[in-house]
Each structure stands twice: as C-alpha cells, then as structure tokens.
Amino acid sequence: MTDPALDSASAQALGGFAFQDTGLDRADTLRDDPDALRRHWPQARLLLLDGQGRAAADAHGACLPLRGDRFGGGPGAAVFLGLDAEGQAWFALEADTVPAVGAARWIDLREAAVHWPASEAGAFAYARGMLYWHARTRYCGVCGGAVAFRRAGFVGHCAQCGNDHYPRVDPAVIMAVxxxxxLLLGRQPGWAAQRWSVLAGFIEPGESPEQAVAREVYEETAVRVQHCRYLGAQPWPFPGALMLGYAARAQAAEPRVSAELEAARWFSREEIARALDGGGAQADGPRLASPISIAHALIVRWHEGVHAGLTPQ
Structure with missing residues (x-):
C-alpha cells in the first residue's frame, strides 16, 4: 500500500529550475503549411544562434529583438518553434545563414537561464536543441545520403534511400537518493573542488526509468534502491537530454564508487542546509549544482522534507 504522505508529496510539482516552459504553442499543423508560415514570417520573432549554440543579444545581454521582415523573403531553412500567446510565430535559425545582425553579444544558454524571462530562456533551449540536431544530421545514418529538412525543420528526409530522421532526445534519470x-551525493573526476551533486544516468534500451534509477545508483555507488517516485522533468539541451527527476529511498549502505565517480558519500540535513545557505564556500563544505538545474531542485525538495513518507510499497 502506498504511503499517503508520499502521494501528497508526489502530487506537488517539482519546480524552480530553468527550461520548464517555452510559452509557445508548438502548432504542429502549421509545420505542413508553408504558405501560412510565409504569412507569419514578416512579424515573426527570430532566435538567432551561432555555431556554438549562443544566442544574439543586445549590449545588456537581453535577447536581440529580431523580426522576419528584417531579412525579407520567407522562413527558408529556419525552424518553426510555434506561436506565443499573442499569435506571434517564433523561428530559430543559424547565424551563418543570414546577413550579419550586429549583435552586441552572443550569450550562452546557462547565462540566459539566469537573466532572461523564463519563457525566452525556454524557447532558447528549444531552439538550441533543434539546431544542434540539424547540425549533426547532415547525412543519413542508413545510407550516407544527404539529408534535406521538411515540416519546418522537424523531419530530415534522405532522398537517396527515403528514410526520415526525427529530432533526437536522450532520456536520463536524475535522483535524490x-x-x-x-542524502547520497557523488562527484565526478574533473569537477571543481568540493562540487557534489545527485546521481544521474541515461536510460538504456528495454529499461523503464525506475529500473534505470536502481541500476545507475547501484552501478555508481553499490547502494541498493528500495523504492523511487517520479517528481518532474527538465529538458537539458547540453546537447539533448531529458532529465527525469526522482526521489528514491535506499539502504543505508556505505557507498563504494565505480570508475564513473571519483567519490560518493551520505550528507546530513545540516550539511545540505549549510551548502544551500552558501556554506559550501567553506573549504570542507559541499558546493551544489546550479539553481537553474533540476539537480538543485531535487536537493532543495529533499532538504525541505517534501520526500517525507517515501517508503517501499
């Protein structure tokens, strides 16, 4: 029988991290209507990204306000992202496909997540994921033929063998154990000193997310998960993961790390409290994940006791 406290906790949405919402209706039917997209183009909002996945910004770091009529014509190779609440179309395009726009800055996605409105940062993440996929889908993985994009950028079609290719999303689990x-935290080789975070890993073929939670925790720390519960998700376009957040209860075993981790250990509520309050700046205190990440949200949720009642069924 499920604990009522667990049901109550899981019903509360996990939030407070970036890229949760683009503010856009993806308007799938318009992807097959090039005439409608051409009509939207002159007043459309454009997100312009360079080859490093950074967005064009003004001198203050705000998203550069670009419209389709600045470039004339129609969408061309631009990716249609959707319509905002006012019905304005949004497109993403690569900077090297249009004339120079005189951007004062090129801003990366992490900085945008901190300083831009949440919906703009979400649209930027969406655009970055799509353009990253385009840049790495030039040729067919089946026959090697050249790929041409259709449906406003959402299908890569190979004229040589006829296969279609679709945007790639890599599902991963991330868990507060x-x-x-x-709380069980780990650190990877190469991280900054005292940097610790919750465990995470990609889901393998033929595996459910819950199975991946148990497998990844055991593979990385030799700690056995007894029960887990889904809490929320974050698109993480670095380059194209979807992080599925879980709370998990595990046996109180001493962690033993594999080659994936440099170290893993249990942290008390008091240690996590000091880290969340900035105590991680001390030489012996943990430095936690960025507040833009679902990892940070999972740690905050655990510390606040929202996980109370998490017990095996």
Whole structure:
C-alpha cells in the first residue's frame, strides 16, 4: 500500500529550475503549411544562434529583438518553434545563414537561464536543441545520403534511400537518493573542488526509468534502491537530454564508487542546509549544482522534507 504522505508529496510539482516552459504553442499543423508560415514570417520573432549554440543579444545581454521582415523573403531553412500567446510565430535559425545582425553579444544558454524571462530562456533551449540536431544530421545514418529538412525543420528526409530522421532526445534519470536521514551525493573526476551533486544516468534500451534509477545508483555507488517516485522533468539541451527527476529511498549502505565517480558519500540535513545557505564556500563544505538545474531542485525538495513518507510499497 502506498504511503499517503508520499502521494501528497508526489502530487506537488517539482519546480524552480530553468527550461520548464517555452510559452509557445508548438502548432504542429502549421509545420505542413508553408504558405501560412510565409504569412507569419514578416512579424515573426527570430532566435538567432551561432555555431556554438549562443544566442544574439543586445549590449545588456537581453535577447536581440529580431523580426522576419528584417531579412525579407520567407522562413527558408529556419525552424518553426510555434506561436506565443499573442499569435506571434517564433523561428530559430543559424547565424551563418543570414546577413550579419550586429549583435552586441552572443550569450550562452546557462547565462540566459539566469537573466532572461523564463519563457525566452525556454524557447532558447528549444531552439538550441533543434539546431544542434540539424547540425549533426547532415547525412543519413542508413545510407550516407544527404539529408534535406521538411515540416519546418522537424523531419530530415534522405532522398537517396527515403528514410526520415526525427529530432533526437536522450532520456536520463536524475535522483535524490536518501536513507531516511541522509542524502547520497557523488562527484565526478574533473569537477571543481568540493562540487557534489545527485546521481544521474541515461536510460538504456528495454529499461523503464525506475529500473534505470536502481541500476545507475547501484552501478555508481553499490547502494541498493528500495523504492523511487517520479517528481518532474527538465529538458537539458547540453546537447539533448531529458532529465527525469526522482526521489528514491535506499539502504543505508556505505557507498563504494565505480570508475564513473571519483567519490560518493551520505550528507546530513545540516550539511545540505549549510551548502544551500552558501556554506559550501567553506573549504570542507559541499558546493551544489546550479539553481537553474533540476539537480538543485531535487536537493532543495529533499532538504525541505517534501520526500517525507517515501517508503517501499
């Protein structure tokens, strides 16, 4: 029988991190209507990205306000992202496909997540994921033929063998694992000193997310998960993951790391509290994940006790 406290906790949406909402209706039917997209183009909002996935910004770091009529013609190779609440179309396009726009700055996605309105940062993440896929889908993975994009950028078609290719999203699990009193965190080789975070890993073929949670935790730390519960998700376009957030209860075993992690250990509620309050700046305190990430949200949620009642069924 499921614990009522767990049901109550899981019903509360996990939030407070970036890229949760683009503010756009993706308007799938318009992807097959090039005439409608051409009509939208002159007043459309454009997100212009360079080869490093950075967006054109003004001198203050705000998203550069670009419209389709600045470039004339129609959408061409631009990717149609959708319509905002006012019915304005949004497109994403690569900077090297249009004349120079005189951007004062090129801003990366992490900086935008901190300083831009949430919907603009979400649209930027969406655009970055789509253009990254375009840049790496020039040729067919089946026959090697050249790929041409259709449906406003959402289908890559190979004229040589006829196969269609679709945007790639890599599902991964990320989990706040506790033993009832302490939180299990790990650190990877190459991270900054005292940087710790929750565990994460990609889902393998033929595996459910819950199975991936248990497998990844055991592979990385030799700690056995007894039960887990889905809490929320974050698109993470670095380059194209979808992070599925879980809370998990595990046995209070001493972690033993594999080659994936440099170290793993249990942290008390007091240690996490100091880290969240900035105490991680101390030489012996943990430095936690960025507030824009679902990893940080999972740690905050655990510390606030929203996970209370998480027990095996």
């Amino acid at each position: 506790d033993d009832g009193e302490r």
